[in-house]
Amino acid sequence: MKIRINSGRTVIQGSHVDQKNSPEYFRETSTIRLNPVDMMEIGIDDGERIKARTDNLSIVLRALSDDSIKRGTGFLPLGPYANFLVGGNTHSTGMPDFKEADADIEATVDTITTVGELMQQLGGVPYRR
Amino acid sequence: MSELLIKNAYVIDPLQGIHGDIMDISIRDGRIVDKVSGSCEVIDAAGNLTLPGGIDSHTHVCGTKVNFGRYMSPEDMRAGRTPRRGAMYPTSGYTVPTTYGNSYRYSKMGYTTLLEGAMAPMEARHTHEEFAATPMQDMLANTLFDGNWSLFEAVGDKDIRQAAAVIGWTLAAVKGFGIKLTNPGGTEAWGFGEDLASIDEEVPNWDITPREIIDTTIRACELLHLPHSVHLHCNNLGMPGNYRTTLETLDIPGDMNPDRQTLYLTHVQFHSYGGNTWGDIKSEAEKISDSINNKPQVVIDMGQVMFGRTMTMTADGPMEFRLYTLHHNKWSNHDVELETGSGIIPVYYSRKSSVNSIMWAIGLELALLVKNPWQCMLTTDNPNGAPFVKYPEIIGLLMSNKYRSKELSQVHKLTTDRTSLGSIDRELSFEEIAVMTRAGQAKALGIINQGKGHFREDALADIAIYPVKPDQTDPSLQYEEVIGAFQQTLYTLKDGVVVSRDGEVITGVANRTFWSKANLPEDMDVLKSPRFVEKFSRFYSVDLENYLVQDEYVQRGVAMNTGVNS
Amino acid sequence: MFHIEDKVRHIVCPYCGCLCDDILVELTDGRISGVENACTLGAHKFLDDADNRLKGPIMRKGDQWVDISYEEAIAYAVQTLSEADRPLLYGWSGCVTETQAIGAHLAELIGGVVDSTTSVCHGPSILAIQEVGHPGCTLGQVKNRADTIIYWGSNPIEAHPRHLSRYTNYADAYFLHNAFRERKVIVFDVRKTATSEIASEFVQLEQGGDYHVLSALRAIVRGREDVVPDMVAGVPKSQLIRVAEMCKKAKFGALFFGVGVTMTGGKYKNIRNAIEFVDELNRHTKWTISPMRGHSNVYGSNEVFTWITGYPYAVDYARGIAFYNPGETTAVDILARKEADAALIMASDPGAHFPRTCCEHLAKIPTILFDPYPSATTHLCTVQIPCAVNGIDAAGTAYRMDGIPIRTRKFLETGYPTDTSLMHEIYEQIRERKEHV
Structure with missing residues (x-):
């Protein structure tokens, strides 16, 4: 299913910006809110996982049903998971398409990577102290 | 101990009555002294014009709206870029240059002291941060009171002492120098999108008029013995027919101070318009200058307009909105709660425009028709009328009737009918220019005793040596050489150090900030007034404790002690 | 005890x-x-501050992290930045203006690019302001006067939680007797939010529809509702007419917009349209517009960079003069083009907030991170240097979203060096090094 992913601040995300490696930040920024009907269509329940794919890159996210979300859209709090789906083109404005990531989503049983692991995928070395 | 001798200087020092003598100037540790030892460093001025460092008594160079002018104008930044050169940082900008751009270009023109014309108290830290990055000049900040609610209450109560208490506290709290009123009452009215059409119209929601604000503030200023008088941007700036407002305003103050004027009217060019519409606008510079010629208690500055692109910026928010509805150019506005307003729009003054040409002529008329140069300072209200780099051309226009006539023939033809410029043949002398660019400013600002504007013993050794020999030059004919000379000094000295030479800034010295510290008796302590303190707890959006400007922002501050006689 | x-x-x-x-x-x-x-x-x-701090500088060696001294960290920064051909100095929004100023001068000294987080938050707002200006005001002006408030693409209850209580809906007002009852709040958003719940009027538009809705509102305010179709980006015309009427009837209106408008669709063109909507309203009554700036001192970075370089962000000194061309000289573009060969990241977290391709490039080049806490960028950088926290164990100037400069307060002594002193040291060492080459 194709959806357009919006991102933005939430209180939990915002409260943990100085703790990017905490379980709270991890849980909040890797959780996507979806319309319940869309979730039914791809066959997942609250708390189950989806794989979101753009440009041959995919990321696993936890799904949460939220009937304030319009069908065909999703809301993912801002952070490394949301930005994993964003490309580097700014259309000569300096600003990437942060709130307009078009992704294919499907149900998955794969696990969600931590922030450190995600950065490792991008070429970094996880710091764990 | 460092010593320096300037030999063979053609000195004009109006405050000392030196009218062009070839003489030597001795400097020790940054100050003028009687003599120095024979072995010290010597600069040979070779008969060139040598003046005290230039002082600009009304310019916009630092602070919130100046910086917003830069921020919104990359096209202007591109128009004046220089790379790093020696001690000079790179600069950007033409009409609103970066702080270093302003500072280097003023220094190259021999200026060592600048008064920022409009600082909102609540945004004072910003002004002081930029002062620190304007290293070649000593700085002063006129502080805006035109919409100050605590002052309004004192005006409403007809309580001059309370008005003085509010002003004295505020200047010390924000490290301000003098009182600036910009469209008094009008900036408050603009809070709800209104303006005032006369000095007797009531300020909406406040039971007071601009006339009462001006009168009370002048009396409070004198009660406080502030170095500078009230510095007023009149109501109705830029409106055809506004000369009536200006004349009424000129009639407000009596002569209350023996050392300086009682009222300083700024950029009077913008306030000397007759007619009723843009179609029939004409000069009323003669009526305005007649009034000034009869009022020794008033000093003005020109606010000269020069042709080309510039940026208008003022605390007068409603005026800028009117300008926006005329030009449809980009418009910025920034009201400051409980205090004042501001607006910015870029303009292009064209010699093909009748209105712009008449404005250009009015500024010159004022400078030529005001008889006493001590009553008329040379400014463009930088950058409103033109960027300050145009000052030398203005000097040329004032010193040469020939140049003026040539220029007049190039502007819109209505200018000849609607102004008297063509019939004025006065040509100003070097001495008169010296008064209008430094000595008069030092007197008007009240900073003679701080060692500014003269070469008396113990004065600050701020000196400008211009490449022109007055006794061998006829400015009337050789105006181009005069203009060139004022564009670039041979030497600019600040605090006895050569900071700029042949247009290159070669070093910096730590600049100062002059501010007014009013020492007030206990009954004038505003912090004991619940009504005053309540402004901060209920209506300002910052705490009183975080409003006060900390000493970190005036690390080289010079507190000018003033106060109320008890 | x-x-x-x-x-x-x-x-x-x-x-x-x-x-x-x-x-x-x-x-x-x-x-x-x-x-x-x-x-x-x-x-x-x-x-949470005390428990989160990184204890001291760390350096990546192969796939390990080792502790290093501040001297070693500074020496690394000096050498890396001195030898870089295309250094990027990015971030700056969490530190004081005193540090930002050194950043701008350092960029000039080493011929680098200095950019702040502005480019990925309200950069488009600045581009719009550079086209059409900015009719704004201080927040206290809104608090004391505004009877009508619009939040557009902005969810202050979660992003700026006290904005409503200090400056708008719930704040005391000088000119309103019962401010809370007399004020109207209009929310424009693509989704229901905590803020839309408290709105007197909620306009829910389709994602990317801001430009259309603003154009329709401008047309209505100009008296040209005849050109507006029955539905505009999911919003009924009748609602737009009602909202336009509310705006014109306001005695003082304030429009606040968030990154919901800067990041989508036409980006800066959205903001330009919003500003021109407010310009239009000013012909009827008083209106102001203001961006909801995110970081505490992101506006300070714009102010300082402007008075030093002439431009608010994205300044490139590669050619000795200050050169500004957002879209080219902005951090995301420079990293996405894989152009930077070294990066200094000050008080921000591109690892969490940049597109993946930019993060990949940061992981490849020497990246020096100044941050008191381990962040997402920690895993990408080569050296992290913890410094004192502005407002806790360091003080300096910060500019509020409306341009009001405030001095933060230091109330704890922790022994961490300030970013101002660290940057000063790095600047001086590089300057000396350059003089001896």
Whole structure:
């Protein structure tokens, strides 16, 4: 299913910006809110996982049903998971398409990577102290 | 101990009555002294014009709206870029240059002291941060009171002492120098999108008029013995027919101070318009200058307009909105709660425009028709009328009737009918220019005793040596050489150090900030007034404790002690 | 056991662009034990601070992390930045203007690019302002006068939680008798949010439809509702007419917009349209417009860079003069083009907030991170240098979202060096090195 992913601040995300490696930040920024009907269509329940794919890159996210979300859209709090789906083109404005990531989503049983692991995928070395 | 001798200087020092003598100037540790030892460093001025460092008594160079002018104008930044050169940082900008751009270009023109014309108290830290990055000049900040609610209450109560208490506290709290009123009452009215059409119209929601604000503030200023008088941007700036407002305003103050004027009217060019519409606008510079010629208690500055692109910026928010509805150019506005307003729009003054040409002529008329140069300072209200780099051309226009006539023939033809410029043949002398660019400013600002504007013993050794020999030059004919000379000094000295030479800034010295510290008796302590303190707890959006400007922002501050006689 | 307890008042919260300056912090035995007046975001900033700090500088060696001294970290920064051909100096929004100023001068000294987080938040707003200007005001002006408030693409209850209570809906007003009852709040958003719940009028538009809706509103205010179709980006015309009427009837209106409008669709063209809508309303009554700036001192970075370089962000000194071309000289573009060969990241977290391709490039080049806490960028950088936290154990100037400069307060002594002193040291060492080459 194709959806357009919006991102933005939430209180939990915002409260943990100085703790990017905490379980709270991890849980909040890797959780996507979806319309319940869309979730039914791809066959997942609250708390189950989806794989979101753009440009041959995919990321696993936890799904949460939220009937304030319009069908065909999703809301993912801002952070490394949301930005994993964003490309580097700014259309000569300096600003990437942060709130307009078009992704294919499907149900998955794969696990969600931590922030450190995600950065490792991008070429970094996880710091764990 | 460092010593320096300037030999063979053609000195004009109006405050000392030196009218062009070839003489030597001795400097020790940054100050003028009687003599120095024979072995010290010597600069040979070779008969060139040598003046005290230039002082600009009304310019916009630092602070919130100046910086917003830069921020919104990359096209202007591109128009004046220089790379790093020696001690000079790179600069950007033409009409609103970066702080270093302003500072280097003023220094190259021999200026060592600048008064920022409009600082909102609540945004004072910003002004002081930029002062620190304007290293070649000593700085002063006129502080805006035109919409100050605590002052309004004192005006409403007809309580001059309370008005003085509010002003004295505020200047010390924000490290301000003098009182600036910009469209008094009008900036408050603009809070709800209104303006005032006369000095007797009531300020909406406040039971007071601009006339009462001006009168009370002048009396409070004198009660406080502030170095500078009230510095007023009149109501109705830029409106055809506004000369009536200006004349009424000129009639407000009596002569209350023996050392300086009682009222300083700024950029009077913008306030000397007759007619009723843009179609029939004409000069009323003669009526305005007649009034000034009869009022020794008033000093003005020109606010000269020069042709080309510039940026208008003022605390007068409603005026800028009117300008926006005329030009449809980009418009910025920034009201400051409980205090004042501001607006910015870029303009292009064209010699093909009748209105712009008449404005250009009015500024010159004022400078030529005001008889006493001590009553008329040379400014463009930088950058409103033109960027300050145009000052030398203005000097040329004032010193040469020939140049003026040539220029007049190039502007819109209505200018000849609607102004008297063509019939004025006065040509100003070097001495008169010296008064209008430094000595008069030092007197008007009240900073003679701080060692500014003269070469008396113990004065600050701020000196400008211009490449022109007055006794061998006829400015009337050789105006181009005069203009060139004022564009670039041979030497600019600040605090006895050569900071700029042949247009290159070669070093910096730590600049100062002059501010007014009013020492007030206990009954004038505003912090004991619940009504005053309540402004901060209920209506300002910052705490009183975080409003006060900390000493970190005036690390080289010079507190000018003033106060109320008890 | 004896406890030393203390309360410090008028503390300035260093979290968001609201820069609330009425925070009370309680200290017990030199640790923050309580916070009053702050919102959830601010309270976490203060209360969680001590346990989150990185103890000292760290360096990546192969696939290991080792502790290094501050001297070693500075030496690494000096060498890396001196030898770089295309250094990027990015971030700056969480530190004080005194540090930002050194950043701008350092960029000039090494011929680098200096950019702040502006480019990925309100950069498009600045581009729009450079086209059409900005009719704004201070927040207290809104508080005392506004009877109509619009939040557009902005969810202050979660992003700037005290904005409504300090400056708008719930704040005391000088000119309104019963401010809370007399004020109307209009929310424009693509989704229901905590803020839309409290709105007197909620306009839900389709994602990417801001430009259309603004154009329709401008047409209606100009008296040309005849050109507006029955539905505009999911919004019924009747609602737009009602909202336009509310706007014209306001005595003082204030429009606040968030990154919901800067990041989508036409980006800066959305903002330009919003500004021109406000320009139009000013022909009828008083209106102002203001961006909801995110970081505590992101506006300070724009101010400082402007007075030093001439431009608010994205300044490139590669050719000796200040050159500005957002879209080319902005951090995301420089990294996405894989152009930077070294990066200094000050007080921000591109690892969490940049597109993946930019993060990949940061992981490849020497990246020096100044941050008190381990962040997402920590895993990508080569060296991280922890410094004192502005507003807790460091003080300096910060500019509120409306341009009001406030001095943050230092109330703890921790021994961490400030970013100002570290940057000063790096600048001086590089300057000396250049003089001896």
